[in-house]
Amino acid sequence: MADVFDKKTRSNVMRRVKSNGNKSTELKLIEIFHEHGISGWKRHYPVKGHPDFVFLSQKIAIFVDGCFWHGHNCRNTTPKDNEEYWSKKIARNKKRDVEITGHFEKRGWKTIRIWECELNDHMCVLMRVFKIMSNANKPNRDLK
Numbered sequence: 001m002a003d004v005f006d007k008k009t010r011s012n013v014m015r016r017v018k019s020n021g022n023k024s025t026e027l028k029l030i031e032i033f034h035e036h037g038i039s040g041w042k043r044h045y046p047v048k049g050h051p052d053f054v055f056l057s058q059k060i061a062i063f064v065d066g067c068f069w070h071g072h073n074c075r076n077t078t079p080k081d082n083e084e085y086w087s088k089k090i091a092r093n094k095k096r097d098v099e100i101t102g103h104f105e106k107r108g109w110k111t112i113r114i115w116e117c118e119l120n121d122h123m124c125v126l127m128r129v130f131k132i133m134s135n136a137n138k139p140n141r142d143l144k
Contacts, residue, residue, distance in 0.1 A: 025066065030043075032122050036122075036126055040056075040057060040058075042054050060110045061112070062112045063097070063113045070093050070097060101113070112132055
């Protein structure tokens, strides 16, 4: 279906669209935490990089990354319309993810980046969270 707006109008419309966060993925992770008795986390802790969850006492930051927005190819979806824009956008997001992870690690924090698609496998998520929690005082880099 053709767009009802011309390119400039569509651009202005999209510029005004602001993110509501990734509420559905965060709620899935909260559900996993509750089901398995994981406590001590805070949501939306106000720190540069905006992790979705932090465990302050253990200095652990958890990011739940949307597969499309952060370049995970689990569904092999790449937009055909405006392909150059989207590839640049996703590349910027991936670069920022690496920078933010490095920022946390330089300050002695552990990071976990969980893909949206991984939330369907509770045991995979739990194993990653428990692993980093048990190694909280050791150097470790858990990127996707």
